[in-house]
Amino acid sequence: LAKTTQPISMDSYEGQEVNITCSHNNIATNDYITWYQQFPSQGPRFIIQGYKTKVTNEVASLFIPADRKSSTLSLPRVSLSDTAVYYCLVGRRSNDYKLSFGAGTTVTVRA
Amino acid sequence: DAGITQSPRYKITETGRQVTLMCHQTWSHSYMFWYRQDLGHGLRLIYYSAAADITDKGEVPDGYVVSRSKTENFPLTLESATRSQTSVYFCASSAQNTGELFFGEGSRLTVL
Numbered sequence: 001l002a003k004t005t006q007p008i009s010m011d012s013y014e015g016q017e018v019n020i021t022c023s024h025n026n027i028a029t030n031d032y033i034t035w036y037q038q039f040p041s042q043g044p045r046f047i048i049q050g051y052k053t054k055v056t057n058e059v060a061s062l063f064i065p066a067d068r069k070s071s072t073l074s075l076p077r078v079s080l081s082d083t084a085v086y087y088c089l090v091g092r093r094s095n096d097y098k099l100s101f102g103a104g105t106t107v108t109v110r111a
Numbered sequence: 112d113a114g115i116t117q118s119p120r121y122k123i124t125e126t127g128r129q130v131t132l133m134c135h136q137t138w139s140h141s142y143m144f145w146y147r148q149d150l151g152h153g154l155r156l157i158y159y160s161a162a163a164d165i166t167d168k169g170e171v172p173d174g175y176v177v178s179r180s181k182t183e184n185f186p187l188t189l190e191s192a193t194r195s196q197t198s199v200y201f202c203a204s205s206a207q208n209t210g211e212l213f214f215g216e217g218s219r220l221t222v223l
Contacts, residue, residue, distance in 0.1 A: 041216075043216060049210060087154075100169075104153055
């Protein structure tokens with residue numbers, strides 16, 4: 001399984017854009033990159049998934065460079081409610097679900 | 112309501128007792144998972160199941176037993192609880208080939 005490295009914590013202010021970069025140097029050809037969000041006392045929630053280039057949904061954007069050795073989750077115009085832990089996972093979408101989440105990145109949004 | 116539910120949400124037990132955490136999903140997802148979350152360790156996979164009657168070990172399986180006789184249920188049993196098993200346990204499910212996990216609300220277990 002591809003190992004991921006992401007910052008332990010990030011601070012931001014309301015209205016700013018938050019970018020969290022995840023390194024995954026040994027990503028395999030069939031691996032996808034998936035990000036989850038977790039609020040205190042809740043289970044993680046799927047945010048976005050991508051394979052290459054850019055993916056955007058109503059919550060976030062995911063930027064993946066051509067070499068796919070890293071990816072960046074972008075949260076536009078964050079609010080206090082975006083304070084959470086964000087996890088980057090790399091793995092195949094089938095037949096290999098031994099996914100562990102790691103410590104994630106704690107994003108704190110301040111007023 | 113449809114979704115994934117865990118019970119009990121909170122449990123206090125004593126060392127050596129058997130504890131079973133229940134997980135039920137209504138989507139008929141093929142895959143189900145059990146994770147534990149401890150401060151500083153993120154979520155670690157205990158066991159997972161690809162279908163009824165098919166289970167496999169994850170990262171930290173020691174001290175746990177699972178079964179999956181029906182697609183919708185995936186109970187996790189601690190046969191003889193230890194203090195090191197004090198944790199928050201999350202169950203998750205996933206449809207095949209999507210890579211998207213849906214998590215329950217968690218079960219907070221304290222072993223005294």
